[in-house]
Amino acid sequence: MDPVSPESEKLVFNADTVAILIAFALGALIRLNLIPHIGW
Amino acid sequence: MSTRTIPLPLDTARARPLWRQLLALIPGTALLFGVGFAGKGIETLGHYLRSTHHIAFPQVEYVLWAILLGLAIGNAVRLPALFRSGLATYELWLKLGIVLVGAKFVLGDLLHLGGLSLVLVAIELVLSLSVMMLLGRVFKLRPKLTSLLAIGSSICGVTAIMAAQGAIDSEERDTSTAIAAILTLGAIALFAFPAIGHALHMGQQSYGLWTGLAVDNTAEATVTGALYGDEAGRIAILAKTARSSFIGFVVLGYAVYWASRGQAQHVEHKALFLWQKFPKFILGFVAISILATAGFFSASQLTSLGNLSKWAFLPAFAGVGLRTNVRDLIHQGWRPILVGVLGEIFLAAVTLGLVFFATHGATR
Numbered sequence: 001m002d003p004v005s006p007e008s009e010k011l012v013f014n015a016d017t018v019a020i021l022i023a024f025a026l027g028a029l030i031r032l033n034l035i036p037h038i039g040w
Numbered sequence: 041m042s043t044r045t046i047p048l049p050l051d052t053a054r055a056r057p058l059w060r061q062l063l064a065l066i067p068g069t070a071l072l073f074g075v076g077f078a079g080k081g082i083e084t085l086g087h088y089l090r091s092t093h094h095i096a097f098p099q100v101e102y103v104l105w106a107i108l109l110g111l112a113i114g115n116a117v118r119l120p121a122l123f124r125s126g127l128a129t130y131e132l133w134l135k136l137g138i139v140l141v142g143a144k145f146v147l148g149d150l151l152h153l154g155g156l157s158l159v160l161v162a163i164e165l166v167l168s169l170s171v172m173m174l175l176g177r178v179f180k181l182r183p184k185l186t187s188l189l190a191i192g193s194s195i196c197g198v199t200a201i202m203a204a205q206g207a208i209d210s211e212e213r214d215t216s217t218a219i220a221a222i223l224t225l226g227a228i229a230l231f232a233f234p235a236i237g238h239a240l241h242m243g244q245q246s247y248g249l250w251t252g253l254a255v256d257n258t259a260e261a262t263v264t265g266a267l268y269g270d271e272a273g274r275i276a277i278l279a280k281t282a283r284s285s286f287i288g289f290v291v292l293g294y295a296v297y298w299a300s301r302g303q304a305q306h307v308e309h310k311a312l313f314l315w316q317k318f319p320k321f322i323l324g325f326v327a328i329s330i331l332a333t334a335g336f337f338s339a340s341q342l343t344s345l346g347n348l349s350k351w352a353f354l355p356a357f358a359g360v361g362l363r364t365n366v367r368d369l370i371h372q373g374w375r376p377i378l379v380g381v382l383g384e385i386f387l388a389a390v391t392l393g394l395v396f397f398a399t400h401g402a403t404r
Contacts, residue, residue: 011128012061019135020324026140026348027328030341038344038351 061125068126069355072133075113075362076354079106103266103357107230110361119362130359133352134259135321138281140349142328143342144274150329153245153275157252157282160394164253165286168194168387175379184210184303185376187294188218193383195291196284196319197222197257203287203317207295209304220368221380226260227364229384234267236388244271246399252279253391254384259360262353281322288317 029035056064083102089095113119119127145153169190176186188210192201198219205215233255237247247268255261258280265276292313298304307313332342 011131012058012065012125014320015129015132015135016320016324019132019139019321020327022136023139023324023328027143027331027337027345030344030348031337035344037340038347040347040350 064122064125065129066126068123069129070126071113071119071123072127072130072355072358072362075109075358076106076356079103079109079358080354082109101267102354103263106354106357107263107361110358111364111366112361114362114364115366127359127362130259130356130363133354133359134262134356135324137349137352137356138258138262138277139321139324139328140345140352141274141277142325143332143337143345143349145278145329145332147329147333150278150326153249153278154282156398157249157279158285160249160253160391160398161279161283161286163394164283164387164391165194165290167390168383169290171386172379172383175383179375179379181375181379182211182214184208184298185214185217186379187298188214189221189376189380189383191290191294192218192222193225193256193380193387195256195287196280197226197260199258199284199319200287200291204291204294207291207304207307207313208298217376221376222256223364224377225380225384226255226257226360228381229255229260229264230267230360233264233388237268237272242268243399244269245275246395248272248275249279249399250388250392250395251276252281252283253395254388255280256384258284259356263357263360266353266357281319281325284319285322287319288314291317 026035030038080102082105083100086097086099089097090099142150172190172193173186176183176189181189187208188201188204191204192198194200201215201218201222204210229251233247233251237250242250248265248271251265251268251272252261252275255264255276261276261280262273266273292307292310295304295307295313299306328345331337332345337345
């Protein structure tokens with residue numbers, strides 16, 4: 001089997017766009033208190 | 041044709057339906073999260089064992105655990121191709137973490153530190169491009185390989201090299217060699233920079249700035265910063281994103297240069313080219329920071345967003361370890377690596393000096 005090398009693999013979506021969309025979706029959920037707290 | 045995109049391999053999964061392509065992401069993504077969470081779990085376990093049972097468990101941060109676990113797995117076993125698609129999502133988690141960490145910067149800090157970073161980046165760019173081109177000539181590297189190494193070391197590593205590949209019509213072997221050299225140097229930086237930072241008793245801000253300016257790849261710069269502390273990690277991200285914003289200009293410069301020599305396509309629409317190469321996630325990072333500054337989120341909500349960014353970075357850190365294959369790096373030949381090492385040592389020393397003078401000036 002081929003060794004895994006993520007550098008040779010292209011994502012099927014635009015990572016920049018999806019990252020921004022997820023961040024804003026999570027931000028909205030937190031702002032609306034639908035996610036009350038995220039701990040660490 | 042004004043611009044070119046990197047051609048996909050013929051055996052790419054593009055022909056498959058979208059739901060199958062998304063399904064194929066699951067195994068590798070699960071591995072990224074598994075390794076990342078295991079790193080966090082080991083840190084928590086270590087804290088528990090030390091504080092409750094007084095067991096001398098190594099006091100190592102979750103960042104390093106995630107990388108070490110990833111390195112161990114990636115190099116001890118040959119992961120099946122099943123994991124390939126999902127492992128590539130480390131880029132998504134990294135960018136998500138960077139966008140979310142925008143919540144930890146108020147706009148004033150962003151403008152102050154970002155502005156300082158931009159000035160330092162401009163100086164760093166000129167020096168690193170010049171030195172890498174000089175070293176490439178001295179060690180008789182192929183001219184386009186030298187261009188790729190210069191682009192990779194001056195801007196943002198693998199992303200910049202991939203962006204330049206299509207623009208300057210470089211050969212596949214030059215691209216893979218340049219990427220291997222940059223990844224090797226990134227792996228060295230992970231361990232060397234924190235050691236140097238501690239030896240020089242650097243502050244969080246100085247170290248973060250230095251890391252963002254000197255470490256090439258965004259993932260490695262983020263990790264190298266985080267290994268020193270939370271604040272250093274955030275400052276490293278800020279400096280690195282400032283550096284990444286130059287990607288279009290540098291790649292365009294090289295594209296125009298090689299086109300003038302008849303060895304690449306002409307770039308007709310330069311503004312469009314710059315926009316296409318600009319890393320868009322930086323806009324998300326700035327937008328979240330603006331919202332945070334405008335009081336859109338409460339203090340506890342900002343804390344939650346900051347914590348979310350840490351969770352997003354976990355799989356990205358794991359990805360840094362998993363994708364670093366020591367055997368592959370060794371087999372790339374010594375000359376590009378040597379050029380890279382010499383260039384990076386110079387770059388690290390110069391940026392350290394720049395940061396020292398910049399932060400000294402700021403505190404007066």
